[in-house]
Amino acid sequence: MSSDRFDLAIAIGGAAGQGIATPGNVLARIFIRRGLHLNAYNAYQSIIRGGHIFLTMRIGDQPVHNHGDKLDLLVCLNQDTMDRHLGLMGPGTRVIYNSDTITPGSPEDGVHLCPLPIGELTDNNRNKLVQNTVALGTILNLLDVDFQILEDILTMQFQRKGQDVVDENVGVARAGYDYAAAHFEPFSLTVPSGGKPLAVWNGNDAIAMGGAAAGVKFYCAYPMSPSTGVLHWMAKNARELGIMVRQVEDEIGVANMAIGAAHTGCRSMCATSGGGFALMTEAVGSAAMMEIPVVFIDVQRAGPSTGVPTKTEQGDLWQILGASQVDFERFIVAPTDALDAFNTMPELFNLVDHFQCPGIVISDLLISEGTFSVDPDAIDMQPHIDRGAVITESRTDVSDIPTGSQEANGHGLIGAPSNGYLRYENTESGISPRALPGVQGYAHVVATDEHDEDGVLVSDEFTNPHKRRKMVEKRARKFKGAAGHIDPPELSGAADAEVTLIGWGSTRGVISEAVEMLSEEGIAVNHLPVKWIVPLHAEAIADVFANAKRTVIVENNYSGQFHRYLRSETGLTADGHIRKYDGEPFMPHQIVEGVRELLAETTDIYVPYQEVIV
Amino acid sequence: MSVETLTRDEVQEKPAVPLKAKDYKGKVDPDWCPGCGDFGVLSSLQRACANLGLQPHEILTISGIGCSSNFPGFFNSYGMHTLHGRALAVATGAQMGNHELTVFVTGGDGDGYGIGGNHFTHTARRNVDLTYIVMDNQIYGLTTGQVSPTSSIDMRTKSTPFGSVEAPINPITAAIMNGATFVARAFSGDARHLTGLIEQAVQHRGFALIDVFSPCVTFNKDNDYPFFKQRVKKLEDEGHDPGDWKAACEKAMIWGDEIYTGLFFQKKDAPTLGDQEPVLDEGGAIARRELGITRDQSDRIIKRMM
Numbered sequence: 078m079s080s081d082r083f084d085l086a087i088a089i090g091g092a093a094g095q096g097i098a099t100p101g102n103v104l105a106r107i108f109i110r111r112g113l114h115l116n117a118y119n120a121y122q123s124i125i126r127g128g129h130i131f132l133t134m135r136i137g138d139q140p141v142h143n144h145g146d147k148l149d150l151l152v153c154l155n156q157d158t159m160d161r162h163l164g165l166m167g168p169g170t171r172v173i174y175n176s177d178t179i180t181p182g183s184p185e186d187g188v189h190l191c192p193l194p195i196g197e198l199t200d201n202n203r204n205k206l207v208q209n210t211v212a213l214g215t216i217l218n219l220l221d222v223d224f225q226i227l228e229d230i231l232t233m234q235f236q237r238k239g240q241d242v243v244d245e246n247v248g249v250a251r252a253g254y255d256y257a258a259a260h261f262e263p264f265s266l267t268v269p270s271g272g273k274p275l276a277v278w279n280g281n282d283a284i285a286m287g288g289a290a291a292g293v294k295f296y297c298a299y300p301m302s303p304s305t306g307v308l309h310w311m312a313k314n315a316r317e318l319g320i321m322v323r324q325v326e327d328e329i330g331v332a333n334m335a336i337g338a339a340h341t342g343c344r345s346m347c348a349t350s351g352g353g354f355a356l357m358t359e360a361v362g363s364a365a366m367m368e369i370p371v372v373f374i375d376v377q378r379a380g381p382s383t384g385v386p387t388k389t390e391q392g393d394l395w396q397i398l399g400a401s402q403v404d405f406e407r408f409i410v411a412p413t414d415a416l417d418a419f420n421t422m423p424e425l426f427n428l429v430d431h432f433q434c435p436g437i438v439i440s441d442l443l444i445s446e447g448t449f450s451v452d453p454d455a456i457d458m459q460p461h462i463d464r465g466a467v468i469t470e471s472r473t474d475v476s477d478i479p480t481g482s483q484e485a486n487g488h489g490l491i492g493a494p495s496n497g498y499l500r501y502e503n504t505e506s507g508i509s510p511r512a513l514p515g516v517q518g519y520a521h522v523v524a525t526d527e528h529d530e531d532g533v534l535v536s537d538e539f540t541n542p543h544k545r546r547k548m549v550e551k552r553a554r555k556f557k558g559a560a561g562h563i564d565p566p567e568l569s570g571a572a573d574a575e576v577t578l579i580g581w582g583s584t585r586g587v588i589s590e591a592v593e594m595l596s597e598e599g600i601a602v603n604h605l606p607v608k609w610i611v612p613l614h615a616e617a618i619a620d621v622f623a624n625a626k627r628t629v630i631v632e633n634n635y636s637g638q639f640h641r642y643l644r645s646e647t648g649l650t651a652d653g654h655i656r657k658y659d660g661e662p663f664m665p666h667q668i669v670e671g672v673r674e675l676l677a678e679t680t681d682i683y684v685p686y687q688e689v690i691v
Numbered sequence: 692m693s694v695e696t697l698t699r700d701e702v703q704e705k706p707a708v709p710l711k712a713k714d715y716k717g718k719v720d721p722d723w724c725p726g727c728g729d730f731g732v733l734s735s736l737q738r739a740c741a742n743l744g745l746q747p748h749e750i751l752t753i754s755g756i757g758c759s760s761n762f763p764g765f766f767n768s769y770g771m772h773t774l775h776g777r778a779l780a781v782a783t784g785a786q787m788g789n790h791e792l793t794v795f796v797t798g799g800d801g802d803g804y805g806i807g808g809n810h811f812t813h814t815a816r817r818n819v820d821l822t823y824i825v826m827d828n829q830i831y832g833l834t835t836g837q838v839s840p841t842s843s844i845d846m847r848t849k850s851t852p853f854g855s856v857e858a859p860i861n862p863i864t865a866a867i868m869n870g871a872t873f874v875a876r877a878f879s880g881d882a883r884h885l886t887g888l889i890e891q892a893v894q895h896r897g898f899a900l901i902d903v904f905s906p907c908v909t910f911n912k913d914n915d916y917p918f919f920k921q922r923v924k925k926l927e928d929e930g931h932d933p934g935d936w937k938a939a940c941e942k943a944m945i946w947g948d949e950i951y952t953g954l955f956f957q958k959k960d961a962p963t964l965g966d967q968e969p970v971l972d973e974g975g976a977i978a979r980r981e982l983g984i985t986r987d988q989s990d991r992i993i994k995r996m997m
Contacts, residue, residue, distance in 0.1 A: 109997065276996035286992065292982025295788055314992065318984055321787045321970050321977055326813040330780040333773065337753070337784025340771060341792070342978035345784070363774050453997065458989030462982050469979070477747040478714045479767060513978065514769035515789055517748040522717070522763045522770030525756075533718050534764055534772070 083113070083138040083269050086145050087216065090162055090691075091154030094126040096206040099234070100152070100213050101132045101448070105277050106230050107222065108136045109450050112272020116586070117448035118144040118662065120691035123302070123386040129157055131691040134448075138269045141450070142414070142586025146666040149264070150219065152212050153179055161690060163188075171264070173215050175208045191215060191261045198252040202245075210246050214253030219263050224254050276453040280444035281306025281348075283415040283451075284374060287422025288346050289318055290458045295338035295345040297323040297331050299353060302386045303442040304376035307348040328353035332360030332373065339364070339371040340523065342469070342513040344426050348374035351393045352383065354400070361435050362401025367523040368501065368511070368552070370429035370436075370465075372422070377441040379660045388660030389442035391582055391633040394610070394642060397437055404549075406556040408436040409611040411582030415449045416456075417608070423460035428562060431465040432555050433511055439610070441633070443583045443662045466510040471517035496520060499530040503547060507554030556612070563609045565617035570596075570603030576672055577625035579618075579651065581607040581639045584631055584663060591668035602672060607639070615647045622649050629653040629675055631668060637682075654682040661687050712737040715747065717765040728905030728916075729759050729826050731879030733766065736795065736824065738882070739889035740768075745793055752795045753782045755802040758833045759826035759905065762797040776806030779814040782821050783964075789976035790965045793893060794821035801831050804840040804860050815869035815898050820963040822892040822899045825862065826879070828907035829914050836910035846913055862902040863943035863955050867936055872958040873899035874939065876951065878923045879906070880916055888954065897963050904952075919950070926953030933957040 087104065089097050101117065108115050114137050122128035135145040151166055153159040153174040159181060166172055168187025176192030184190060193215060195208045210231070217227050228247050235242045257263075278286075285307045288296065296315075298308040308324065315322040321338070325331045331347045339345035349357065354375040364371045377393045379385035397409055408428055412418035418440060429436040475496045500521040502509040509530075512519030522528075526536040527545055535544045568577075570592055580588045585606040595602045605621050607613075622628055628651040630640045635658040644650050655671035657663055667685030674683045715737035723729050740750065750768035754760035756775035763770030769792075773781045782796045803811055803825045814823075830848060831837040837850035841862065845854040866874045873895040877885040885903060892899035904919050926933075931942060931953065939955040965971050974980050 106997075274997060276993055278996050282996075289984055290989070294977040294980065294982070295784065297784070316969055317991075318988060319970055319974070319977065319980065321968065323783075323787065325780070326809050329777065330783075330810055330813070333777040333780035334784035334787075336773075337771070337781035337786075338788035338978070339784070340781075341751075341785050341788030341976065343788040344982060345788070359774055360777070363777075367771070367773075451996075453993045456989075456993060458984060458992070459986065460983075464982075471748070477767065478710065479716055513789075514751045514785070515748060515792055515976070515979075517746070520747045520767065520769050522752075522772060524764070524772035525774055526772060531718060532764075532770075534761070 083266070084135070084145070085137070085150070085266070085268075086133060086135040086148050087150045087152070088131060088133045088148050088162065089152040089154065090129065090131045090158030092126070092157065093121065093124050093128050093130055095154045096209050097130050097132050097154065099206070100209045101134060103213055103227070103230050103234060104134060104216065105448060107217070107226050109275040109277050110226065111268065111270040112274055113138060113269060113450070114141045114275065115277065115448070115450040116141040116144055118443070119446060119448070120661065120689075121387050129161070129691055131158070131162070131689070138272070142590055143662070143665060146664050150216065152216070154208065155179065165689060171219055171261070173212050189262060191219070191257065193253065193256065198256055199249050202249065207249050210249045211253035214250035215257040215261070218254045218257035219261060220268050221263050222268050224251065227254075273452070275450040276456070277448060277450055278415060279306060279446055279448050280415040280418055280440060281376070281446065282310050283419040284348065284422060284438070284440060284445070285310035286456070286458070287419040288372070289314065289320065290460055291423035291426040292344045292462055293320060293346050294343040295321045295335065297325050297334050297347050298349065299325055299328050299331050301350045301353045303378055303446045304348040304350050304353070304374065306445060307374065328356035329360065332357035335371050336360060336364050336367075336369055339369050340367070340514065342467070346372035346374065348376060350376050350378050351380050351396060354393065354396065358400040361407065361437070362403070362405055363525045364435040365401070365405035365407055365552070366525050368433040368509070369523070370426070370433055372425055372429060372436045372438065374438040374440060376445040377439065379658070385660045387442070389633065389662050390658060390660065391441055391584070392638065392658070393439065394638040397439060398610070398642065400437070404553070406432065406434045406552055407611065408434070409439065410436070410609050411439040411607070412444065413582060413585035413606050413608055415444055415447070416451055418444060419456060423462065427461070427463045430467070431463065431508070431562070432559060433465065433508060434555070439582055441583050466508055468510050468512040468516060468519055472519075473517060475518045477518060477520040500532045501528060501530045501548065501551065503530050503551050507551045560612035560614055563612065565614035566605055566607045568603055568605050568621050571601045572603070572624065574601040574603040574626070576600065576602045576627045576629055576676065577605060577621060578602055578629050578631055578668070578672070579605045579607065580631045581610070584633065587663045587665055588631055588668060590665040591672070594665055594669050595672055600672065600676070610642070613646050618643065619647055619649060627652045627675070629655060629672065631655045631663070633657050633663065656682060656684055659687050661689070709744065710741045710746070712741045715740050715767045717763070717767050719764055721765045722761065723758060724909050726908040727758070728828060728879040728903070728907070729762070731882050732759070732824060732826050732885065732903055732905055733762065735879070735882045735885040736766065736889055738886045739893065742886070742890055743893055749793055750795065751785055751792045752797060753778045753785065754796065755798045755807060756833070757799040757802045759797060759799040760802055776802050777810065778802065779807060779810040779823065783814055783817070783819050786819055786821055787965065788978040790820070790971055791976050796821055796823045798825060799832070800825060800827040800829060800841045800862075801839045804862060808840070811865075812869045815866055815871040815900070817964045818870065818872055818897040818961055820896055820898070820965055822889065822901070824889070825900065825902045826905035827862065827902050828905050828911055829859075830907050830911040832907045832910055843913065848910070861943060862900065864940045866900045867939060867956050871900050871956070872897035872961045873954070874956040875899070875901045875954045876903070876943070877901055878904045878919050878952050880920060881923070881952070884925065884952065891954065895957065895959070897961055922948060922950040923952045924949050926951050926955065931955070
């Protein structure tokens with residue numbers, strides 16, 4: 078980012094159980110209330126106590142799309158953090174630590190060490206979390222921010238625990254603030270204020286809120302990192318919003334339960350991660366076969382198998398593409414950030430309702446567990462809702478009761494035509510009006526077996542190749558023109574750029590910053606972020622390739638899953654690749670270096686080295 | 692659909708036309724083997740629905756996969772023919788989505804106690820208000836005769852040519868232990884008895900299991916009609932108290948010259964899953980409520996984020 082912008086990064090490191098989340102949340106509130114933008118990434122381990130957690134919070138006066146490349150301030154809550162990360166700190170940075178328990182090691186010249194005698198400052202308070210609050214006061218003083226806002230937020234945070242707890246926390250924060258004033262040199266910067274206050278959320282909140290705004294009435298899940306935040310948001314808000322939320326015995330049950338609720342007419346969704354999605358896959362196909370609109374969310378983490386549960390990756394694309402057997406119609410969408418994920422939910426629900434098919438959202442740990450500022454006015458909680466062709470009104474002119482129970486019907490079988498309603502009517506569009514159970518005059522059966530227009534099975538003794546073909550083509554016909562209902566990807570940046578970077582899903586923010594950095598170096602780069610995977614706007618992408626001088630696909634996996642998909646759908650191949658599969662998200666400089674290396678033609682596939690080891 | 696429609700209230704004001712068992716015939720006749728026990732279950736459910744005055748559109752019949760899971764196609768109601776083993780999970784979602792429906796789940800022993808065992812356990816403990824009819828033939832029929840979770844030890848099937856070495860599951864004790872609030876066993880050869888149990892199960896609020904001996908005349912030559920006819924004994928004739936779960940389990944464990952059928956266990960006052968969810972308290976089926984959230988609600992949510 079150019080130097081005239083306010084761009085500050087704070088890291089807090091410690092062990093699980095040392096309470097990193099609270100100072101992180103307090104700082105986030107302080108900055109967003111001043112109208113500053115924020116992007117925080119929490120690197121953590123699958124451990125409840127111990128291990129190492131490293132929260133990086135980047136704050137800016139302009140929208141911040143990733144956690145950045147550098148650190149300005151490091152808070153070490155334990156020796157391990159000091160040992161691991163002191164080497165990352167350069168001249169002008171500050172390092173805060175408890176000098177009672179932590180020895181600093183040898184910093185680079187110009188690093189300001191800020192030792193806090195926590196015992197002395199807190200009258201030897203035995204609460205191990207007290208050092209966090211002292212550090213908060215210290216941080217505020219180093220940033221030359223008035224203490225009052227911290228007092229307000231600590232009061233809000235601890236109000237429920239009583240005035241004593243509020244007083245204690247405000248007191249130690251004040252001690253940290255005053256101690257810093259007396260002993261440390263503050264940053265020579267001014268934290269901007271007076272901007273429009275922003276809100277803060279993470280991607281899982283955004284997905285859940287998008288679902289709620291879309292009218293989700295049924296949500297179910299089995300806990301699985303990093304998707305569990307959606308369940309937590311839904312569970313917390315369920316009763317206020319009238320949403321039925323269920324925790325189910327396994328993801329097979331989750332997917333099927335969501336389908337059951339969807340069939341009765343609820344907007345219904347569920348979220349999981351790759352392993353759980355593997356269990357859901359059979360149900361995805363069943364929703365397509367029964368033509369029931371339902372939304373599945375896969376929050377990707379590093380794999381395969383249990384993999385690295387707390388690390389990010391874009392590695393589930395082919396699993397999702399291949400989820401469930403044989404051909405069927407479904408939407409697959411990879412939102413590019415939290416707000417985009419929020420807006421995608423109502424859009425996707427309208428699509429799956431219209432086309433009566435499943436929809437799959439691909440998120441990842443980076444989006445779902447990242448913390449971001451958001452303009453509250455950008456959150457449209459009353460989006461347009463379109464339920465498609467759905468029959469909810471009863472009729473009595475036609476009976477559900479069989480009339481000619483012994484007459485031959487259209488199947489050449491003994492039976493009854495009953496109400497004559499064709500759930501899977503072979504319409505021109507392929508879309509057949511969907512009657513909800515409970516509506517009189519439309520009783521029918523939906524089946525995962527192949528069935529005829531009236532829902533009667535054609536899979537068992539009545540197998541009929543012509544009927545089978547008709548129904549395959551009817552379902553497929555629904556999707557002709559589906560791409561027209563979604564936006565094509567948009568190229569940003571110079572048309573005649575030297576390099577065209579193509580990414581998908583969560584990499585949009587980091588690539589766009591790399592593009593800016595490269596242009597400052599004099600390398601013209603443009604950027605095509607792809608969001609909709611199915612249907613794929615193949616022609617729009619092919620146009621970009623046709624006009625590109627050098628195409629580079631950036632993705633967070635080993636094998637180039639998006640590249641392989643693009644090639645299979647379009648025959649296009651890219652000139653170079655930047656890939657990362659170490660569990661950590663891309664940092665902007667890693668993409669910049671990748672572009673330089675690819676331009677120098679030292680390699681076709683650049684894999685950045687991850688400096689920050691957490 | 693250019694048809695005259697009535698609102699739900701108008702429909703409900705119309706007096707219900709008394710229905711007959713044949714009114715619950717599905718669009719096609721069953722494709723079960725002649726003599727299959729499932730015919731008796733189908734006719735019993737049709738009779739029970741007629742006796743209870745249920746309208747086909749008020750019923751949702753959900754099955755998994757297997758011979759007996761073809762049931763919804765032969766029965767006139769709303770139906771879902773879902774995945775193998777998943778009927779109870781789908782049914783829980785459907786019952787929560789529209790708790791005003793009468794939900795039947797129909798399937799077999801492999802579908803329910805084998806591949807669907809996990810859902811069986813949890814649907815029982817949740818006390819979801821539905822009636823689960825298992826057509827238990829102690830064999831996998833649609834795959835042409837392999838051992839099932841209820842096959843007896845030593846039973847020879849295509850997958851156990853030297854005899855099964857695994858102990859069978861006891862659906863009755865399993866259901867009671869898992870928290871089911873209505874647990875019964877029937878024999879499809881006694882349609883009158885089965886019909887009565889189905890009626891009781893529908894009237895019971897909560898998870899009701901009826902495990903029905905439904906002989907597979909093609910692949911299970913061990914447990915055929917004569918086998919059961921000679922052995923089944925009704926609990927009702929024994930003065931069994933369905934409130935006594937210990938006695939219920941003791942009776943359920945008896946498997947020899949005598950095998951008990953009837954209502955083993957019932958807990959009448961247990962709240963259902965829906966009863967315990969305030970979301971369902973007012974406003975009818977959630978599937979029919981207005982979508983979206985109010986400005987007051989969204990303002991509150993966003994304020995908490997600031």
